[in-house]
Amino acid sequence: MQSVIEALLKSKIGLDVNSIGYGAIASAIYQRMADCGIKQISSYLAHLQDSPQEWDILIDSVIVPETWFFREPESFAFLKHYVLSEWLPKKPQGVLRVLSVPCATGEEPYSIAIALLEAGLTSAQFHIDAVDISKQCLLKAQRAIYDNYSFRGNHLFFQERYFESRNSRYYLRKSVKNLVNFINANLANPHFLVNTQVYDVVFCRNLLIYFDSATKEQTIHILERLLIEGGLLFVAHAEAALLMKTQFVSVRQSSAIAYKKLSNHQNLVEKTYTIPSNYKSTFDPQLPTQNRYQFPIENKVEVPPQKSEAANNLNTDLLELAKTAANRGCLDEAVQLCNDYLNQNQMNAEAYVLLGQVQQAMGDNEQAAQYFHKAIYLQPSHEAALTHLALLKEQQGDRISANLLWQRIYRLQR
């Protein structure tokens, strides 16, 4: 009977039970049965089918609402760069439309609002929709009162400026609170935001990893539908591999995992969006507001990768070629290029991270974990390797190892 509830959770919210572990689902179900005073799982199933409220509560007990302000700060630095160097020059009178899904308790969409204000945009120049399936999370998001747990890392420049602090709690200022429009919806529903105008930027981070493979695929089509041609999609590190062989092409930047939606007639093989070499995503809180993020003067360049030429060049190009091959979905070729690169550069952690991602895309999680371990061995503070491994461990239900890795990442960011 428990498997019926698991199957229902899968069809209702796309949840892959393996991603959080059977134990976690079982304990959520038994806890709800105890709370409702129900002894038989069949009776609980009947209750679930009669009660949309019970569904909401069960969903709340199986979701993972973990989030914090400016999570992966490079994404927000890159958003600002994109808006100032690309979007604004093209649409000086426009309104930038941004979607944050899932938004959990609001830290992500509010970080987007703050980043856009810091970029110098006025509130009239952007519109942010933020969506989550959890009504409880959305209530918390709308209250916008946070504790220390929502603030991690060193770059807390925004805390003083955008929050009032009282009794160890942080109250987001109304001027930012009013900039986000919260919506309760289910991304696993094929009709998700079906009548909505397209967005210039979509943040869809740390949800695809919890979806079963059919829902992942369906969601990628939904994201393609919701994003304007040339628009930006941000995903989390562990989700990047899912975008291979899609209409999205990776934006090359060391840490932000950003993708651009190509138009239907652009050729995936020929177009690789490369950000300028002098782009620097580091956030420097010492600088005055407008200069805090360091951005290049020149605009983006688009470079078609020339395999034969590049392969004869420096070894680093082999790694770039491996990334290009991986982005095109040529996974065997990516592995070959990575191995060629590693023949000359045995100590390169980045190459092992890429090999890990490719193995994950090929469905070999054990091999992927070994490569991430190898990268961490070579470079113990490699944040992307630690993050990939933590998410992989979570996916495999190994919460203890995942938590140890999260703690390590957290310590690195402090």
Ligand SMILES: C[S@@+](CC[C@H](N)C(=O)[O-])C[C@H]1O[C@@H](n2cnc3c(N)ncnc32)[C@H](O)[C@@H]1O
């Ligand atoms: C780990 S949080 C991600 C928050 C934020 N994007 C981030 O990266 O920090 C995952 C959120 O996904 C939401 N969620 C789970 N399934 C969903 C679905 N089918 N549709 C919309 N939201 C969903 C959960 O309620 C939870 O708040």
